[in-house]
Amino acid sequence: METQMIRNRNGQINIVLHDKKEVRLENTGQVHYIENRPFMHIDQEFSSFVAMKELKRTIKEIYATIVINEKREQLGLTCSKQVLHMLFKGNPGTGKTTVARKLAKIYFDMNLLSKGHFIEAERADLVGEYIGQTAQKTRNLIQKAMGGILFIDEAYSLARGGEKDFGKEAIDTLVKHMEDKHNDFVLILAGYPFEMERFLSLNPGLQSRFPFILDFQDYEVDQLMEIAKQMASEREYKLTKEAEIELRAHLTRKTHEIKRNFSNARYVRNVIENAIRMHAVRLLRKNEFSTEDLIQLTGKDLHIDTI
Numbered sequence: 001m002e003t004q005m006i007r008n009r010n011g012q013i014n015i016v017l018h019d020k021k022e023v024r025l026e027n028t029g030q031v032h033y034i035e036n037r038p039f040m041h042i043d044q045e046f047s048s049f050v051a052m053k054e055l056k057r058t059i060k061e062i063y064a065t066i067v068i069n070e071k072r073e074q075l076g077l078t079c080s081k082q083v084l085h086m087l088f089k090g091n092p093g094t095g096k097t098t099v100a101r102k103l104a105k106i107y108f109d110m111n112l113l114s115k116g117h118f119i120e121a122e123r124a125d126l127v128g129e130y131i132g133q134t135a136q137k138t139r140n141l142i143q144k145a146m147g148g149i150l151f152i153d154e155a156y157s158l159a160r161g162g163e164k165d166f167g168k169e170a171i172d173t174l175v176k177h178m179e180d181k182h183n184d185f186v187l188i189l190a191g192y193p194f195e196m197e198r199f200l201s202l203n204p205g206l207q208s209r210f211p212f213i214l215d216f217q218d219y220e221v222d223q224l225m226e227i228a229k230q231m232a233s234e235r236e237y238k239l240t241k242e243a244e245i246e247l248r249a250h251l252t253r254k255t256h257e258i259k260r261n262f263s264n265a266r267y268v269r270n271v272i273e274n275a276i277r278m279h280a281v282r283l284l285r286k287n288e289f290s291t292e293d294l295i296q297l298t299g300k301d302l303h304i305d306t307i
Helices: 040-045 053-074 096-109 133-145 155-159 167-180 193-201 221-234 241-257 264-286 291-295
Strands: 004-007 012-016 020-025 031-035 086-090 118-121 149-152 186-191 212-216
Touching (some): 040 096, 053 212, 086 096, 096 149, 118 133, 133 167, 155 193, 167 186, 186 193, 221 264
Parallel strands (some): 086 186, 086 212, 149 186
Antiparallel strands (some): 004 012, 020 031
């Protein structure tokens, strides 16, 4: 283990370890430990995100590179700007759009983007109806996104029409600007895993322009339950034990029945929002309720037999 010993003007000896700093007072011999957590702010930003270990690790790598590059620059060493274009592969409701929106804020905080705004686009925003219109529409959208993130969901739709489709022109324009303007512009393409793989295979050289390709895995039942409780808590509700048991059984069935088209966290959000409406109807009919009644979502409120 590497250590670094530094004596300060008060006679303290600092021994820097991997994740802690040991401070020994020379006159008393006492030892104090101070946590050295350089990634704490990233952990805090993503504290509400369930799972996503790969994403969090990637963001920490990007941040560490920024900090070390600054140190290198101070010493006159060569530093190169990171290219941050990303490709997200995942089924519906796995957090692709939410993560992209969060990255815009984080990259702004890291001084990687000058504005930190987020623009979401689809095929119709880039592809025109006649020759020359597509390139102009795409350039205008990129100009609007400068200083922030341009997020294109279902990106494979740009290649669905084959060689003669104007979508190819949009892809070519995006590729050019990815290279020319990467210093203050991040492009994130997203979509279903199978379709994104096919999209990349149809566009040789495109994959190499995305240094970060992240797989957004389907959530497991335990993770979906954590998301459900989190969503309820954000709205100042909580699930009763009975509701938790019912919801877990329901989600277990759903995840086994529907693999490809199950909408993950989006589905859970619909369940919770539906439960809140059913809860309101139940209490209104009851016409007498306590504070606890106003907070608790029961198994009956879930109404999952109709979802």
